Amino acid sequence: MASVSTNQFKSGLKFMLDGDPCSIIENELVKPGKGQAFNRVKFRNLKTGRVNERTFKSGESVESADVVEVELEYSYTDGEFWYFMDPESYEQHAADANAIEDCKQWLKEQYVYTVTQWNGTPLLVTAPNFVNLAVTDTDPGLKGDTAGTGGKPATLETGAVVRVPLFMNIGDVLRIDTRSGEYVERAKS
Amino acid sequence: MNNNWQPSADLETLKKRAQFIADVRLFFTRKGMLEVDTPILSRAAPTAPYLDSFKTHYIPLGTDQKQDYYLQTSPEFAMKQLLAAGSSSIYQIAKVFRNGERGKYHLPEFTMLEWYRIELSLDELMDEINELLASIFAITSSTRLSYQQVFKQSLNIDVFAISDSEVEQLAKQHLPNLSENIQLDRDGWLELLMSEVIEPKLAELAQAVFIFDFPASQAQLAKIKLDKQGHQVAARFELYIRGIEIANGYDELLDADELRQRFEQDNQQRRGLNKQIMPVDDNLLDAMQAGLPQCTGVALGLDRLLMIVLDKKAIDEVQSFS
Numbered sequence: 001m002a003s004v005s006t007n008q009f010k011s012g013l014k015f016m017l018d019g020d021p022c023s024i025i026e027n028e029l030v031k032p033g034k035g036q037a038f039n040r041v042k043f044r045n046l047k048t049g050r051v052n053e054r055t056f057k058s059g060e061s062v063e064s065a066d067v068v069e070v071e072l073e074y075s076y077t078d079g080e081f082w083y084f085m086d087p088e089s090y091e092q093h094a095a096d097a098n099a100i101e102d103c104k105q106w107l108k109e110q111y112v113y114t115v116t117q118w119n120g121t122p123l124l125v126t127a128p129n130f131v132n133l134a135v136t137d138t139d140p141g142l143k144g145d146t147a148g149t150g151g152k153p154a155t156l157e158t159g160a161v162v163r164v165p166l167f168m169n170i171g172d173v174l175r176i177d178t179r180s181g182e183y184v185e186r187a188k189s
Numbered sequence: 190m191n192n193n194w195q196p197s198a199d200l201e202t203l204k205k206r207a208q209f210i211a212d213v214r215l216f217f218t219r220k221g222m223l224e225v226d227t228p229i230l231s232r233a234a235p236t237a238p239y240l241d242s243f244k245t246h247y248i249p250l251g252t253d254q255k256q257d258y259y260l261q262t263s264p265e266f267a268m269k270q271l272l273a274a275g276s277s278s279i280y281q282i283a284k285v286f287r288n289g290e291r292g293k294y295h296l297p298e299f300t301m302l303e304w305y306r307i308e309l310s311l312d313e314l315m316d317e318i319n320e321l322l323a324s325i326f327a328i329t330s331s332t333r334l335s336y337q338q339v340f341k342q343s344l345n346i347d348v349f350a351i352s353d354s355e356v357e358q359l360a361k362q363h364l365p366n367l368s369e370n371i372q373l374d375r376d377g378w379l380e381l382l383m384s385e386v387i388e389p390k391l392a393e394l395a396q397a398v399f400i401f402d403f404p405a406s407q408a409q410l411a412k413i414k415l416d417k418q419g420h421q422v423a424a425r426f427e428l429y430i431r432g433i434e435i436a437n438g439y440d441e442l443l444d445a446d447e448l449r450q451r452f453e454q455d456n457q458q459r460r461g462l463n464k465q466i467m468p469v470d471d472n473l474l475d476a477m478q479a480g481l482p483q484c485t486g487v488a489l490g491l492d493r494l495l496m497i498v499l500d501k502k503a504i505d506e507v508q509s510f511s
Contacts (some may be wrong), residue, residue, distance in 0.1 A: 029292025035380040
């Protein structure tokens with residue numbers, strides 16, 4: 001397995017720590033004037049999502065992690081796994097509940113998601129910044145109310161619930177910002 | 190086209206930087222001190238095991254004979270030769286170079302304000318630093334703690350009484366996130382405790398902090414003396430502002446034989462670390478043999494001080510390009 005030295009550390013670098021793949025968030029040089037140098041590293045454990053710190057002696061090496069990000073199309077779920085397909089090779093990749101937890105409510109067939117893979121296994125699935133989803137349930141629309149005062153909850157085809165303006169109806173397709181979980185506008189169909 | 194050509198400091202900051210540096214010059218000129226300008230290139234280099242010099246070559250025209258030259262890591266050696274030659278108190282604002290050091294508070298090339306005082310004791314030199322900080326940088330409050338006191342306050346131990354293995358245990362106990370591969374000597378563990386446990390506590394203080402009377406093993410180029418309780422300590426201080434190391438001052442070692450010994454010890458340590466053996470500065474040793482007057486001196490990281498005073502997050506933000 002390839003190794004990386006602390007002098008190659010930078011944010012985004014993936015490495016193995018205690019058997020788990022991790023991604024560096026921040027790398028800080030600690031060095032008194034004429035003293036020895038250390039690297040204080042803040043990192044995210046890509047398996048657990050937890051953020052932690054570790055101090056290395058400068059020049060120490062760690063194992064690099066075979067972590068890549070690929071764009072895959074969501075196909076379907078069997079309840080246990082969520083299947084994503086490489087649109088070019090048609091290869092299927094199965095993500096577990098842990099990996100899709102953050103984007104579960106934005107998963108729609110044939111949409112393309114960013115999948116972080118470690119040794120070929122999906123660790124994390126990230127939704128695109130914007131998705132278009134149809135309203136499956138909401139109170140009847142109020143014609144004429146275009147000021148958008150207050151709004152009302154609407155359930156979308158993926159199960160997500162967002163606040164929408166009062167004039168929206170079942171069947172309307174909405175553009176949603178997945179980072180904030182907020183309605184942006186009615187999608188042009 | 191990308192934006193990489195843009196300065197790393199904004200122009201407003203560069204104007205303030207220029208004014209601060211002009212004020213520093215005026216401060217020393219008013220005290221009647223001579224500004225000096227010593228060479229950046231030198232045939233010799235410091236031996237300190239964890240200080241890496243940039244190395245370059247001089248090639249006489251028409252030959253291919255390379256002569257090793259080093260970029261200064263501080264102007265210390267040349268300034269001491271001037272002192273031995275009778276310059277009296279001197280100061281310098283110099284570009285200095287340290288290989289391998291790059292971080293939020295580290296640049297491989299940075300600006301050092303260094304000055305030497307024939308008449309002043311270490312305490313009086315700290316007073317003068319306070320005067321400089323107050324009159325130019327509006328830093329008006331500071332305190333002084335011995336190395337022993339600061340370890341007592343932060344870690345509740347007597348740093349001069351505990352054994353090497355107790356120091357290591359203490360570090361591991363206070364730093365649970367250490368890589369398990371770290372192996373250090375006593376000074377290494379102490380430096381780690383200082384950087385990772387004590388500095389964050391100093392950062393909480395509104396005051397600047399001078400720490401003095403370091404362990405004799407960390408004497409660098411300072412005299413070794415006995416403290417009030419009879420411990421051998423290094424007659425030097427470090428200045429911390431907001432938990433960041435800003436300056437390093439010595440009651441300068443005058444004994445050429447002792448300095449030669451320290452250089453040799455450093456090089457021996459370098460050999461053990463598989464690092465280059467550095468060419469000892471014989472001119473400095475000869476100057477000390479001829480007679481370096483009793484003096485104190487301090488090196489102050491000007492970029493870091495500007496970074497703090499101008500409320501910037503990284504040292505890059507006060508240099509035109511980094």
